[in-house]
Amino acid sequence: MELCIGNTIVAARRAKGLTQEALAAQVGVSAAAVSKWETAASYPDITLLPPLARALGLTVDALLDFHPAPSDEELRAISGRLRAVFDEQGFAAGQQAAEAVLREYPACGQLKVIVGGLYFHFLSAALSHADDPEQAGENLIAHCLTLFEQGEAESEAENEKLGARLLRINTLTMLGRYGEAEALIDTLPDRHPVDTDVLRINLHLAQDRLDEAAQLSRKQLLAHVHEVLSALMMLTTAARRQKDFAAAHRYWDAYRAMDGLFSLDRSNGLQLGLLLAQDEGDTGRALDLFEQYIDARLSYTLDYRENPFFAGVQTHVPTANELAATHRLTVRAIREDAAYDPIRGEPRFRAALARLEAAVPDDG
Numbered sequence: 001m002e003l004c005i006g007n008t009i010v011a012a013r014r015a016k017g018l019t020q021e022a023l024a025a026q027v028g029v030s031a032a033a034v035s036k037w038e039t040a041a042s043y044p045d046i047t048l049l050p051p052l053a054r055a056l057g058l059t060v061d062a063l064l065d066f067h068p069a070p071s072d073e074e075l076r077a078i079s080g081r082l083r084a085v086f087d088e089q090g091f092a093a094g095q096q097a098a099e100a101v102l103r104e105y106p107a108c109g110q111l112k113v114i115v116g117g118l119y120f121h122f123l124s125a126a127l128s129h130a131d132d133p134e135q136a137g138e139n140l141i142a143h144c145l146t147l148f149e150q151g152e153a154e155s156e157a158e159n160e161k162l163g164a165r166l167l168r169i170n171t172l173t174m175l176g177r178y179g180e181a182e183a184l185i186d187t188l189p190d191r192h193p194v195d196t197d198v199l200r201i202n203l204h205l206a207q208d209r210l211d212e213a214a215q216l217s218r219k220q221l222l223a224h225v226h227e228v229l230s231a232l233m234m235l236t237t238a239a240r241r242q243k244d245f246a247a248a249h250r251y252w253d254a255y256r257a258m259d260g261l262f263s264l265d266r267s268n269g270l271q272l273g274l275l276l277a278q279d280e281g282d283t284g285r286a287l288d289l290f291e292q293y294i295d296a297r298l299s300y301t302l303d304y305r306e307n308p309f310f311a312g313v314q315t316h317v318p319t320a321n322e323l324a325a326t327h328r329l330t331v332r333a334i335r336e337d338a339a340y341d342p343i344r345g346e347p348r349f350r351a352a353l354a355r356l357e358a359a360v361p362d363d364g
Helices: 005-015 020-027 031-038 046-056 072-089 091-104 109-119 123-126 135-154 158-174 177-184 196-206 210-241 245-262 267-279 284-296 320-336 338-344 346-361
Strands: none
Touching: 005 020, 005 031, 005 046, 005 267, 020 031, 020 046, 072 091, 072 109, 072 320, 091 109, 091 123, 109 123, 109 135, 109 158, 123 135, 123 320, 135 158, 158 177, 196 210, 210 245, 210 267, 245 267, 267 284, 267 338, 284 346, 320 346, 338 346
């Protein structure tokens, strides 16, 4: 971390109307030493900080521009800056920048949760360069778990602690540590009986603050649609594994209807359907759905800014680099996932996969 003490000394000295010589005399050093401090050629000795701060009318914290933790605004700026490094310079550069920020604020729980979330978000970029993706993924996810654990312990606000705990549960599940995940679920508070967003929407409507009511309603709709889709996917998966194909089709049909109604990404639903077709031994339908799945991945943007239901709600649109990293991971997953074995030898499967491979840019 580079200290900005030189700029602080210059500004405070001029504000007090002191020359470099006058300040040097008060502190007991040479004017040349003050000049070096102000140009960042050197830093004051630690024993000089208290008298230097007094001479300038500052606290030592102000002199060093010390803050125990970044503000919410600073956290947002840090998150945006790190995201840009990950996206534009690659995972290794992003990780280096993230770890440097963590060293700067070693006890900031919110920052640790942010960094862990970024590692998860750019996981596909990390694995696309790994010699052993499975081991690299396991190591990185374990590191994220440590960050989330520390983040929960070091966060002060209850909502921040709860968010970190939810991330811990998801991470433990990914690592196959199911007992620990279930034990954490048992510690979660019951849902609050009142949804404050609904109260706020009703208040906005009563005040004719219609734009605010509509925007908050869109946000609620997007969250609830994703909850419904997640539940339908789980129901379909459970029914498939129970060989209750009638129920699985019912849930899958509902999933596709939701996708179509709200103009969302179709790829998850298509993948769910092709797995169902394979379970039923319908190779032709599985191949049809696999080709549609590849088409959906090729047109995949996750950009909902023009969506009539969710315009203005999206806070981050995946960049071209993020999408390319996701496609690389998709290609790797298709090549290695045994779930595709029933159709892997089919010419249509190979041709469809080749289309996706050809569309993924070479990352060197």
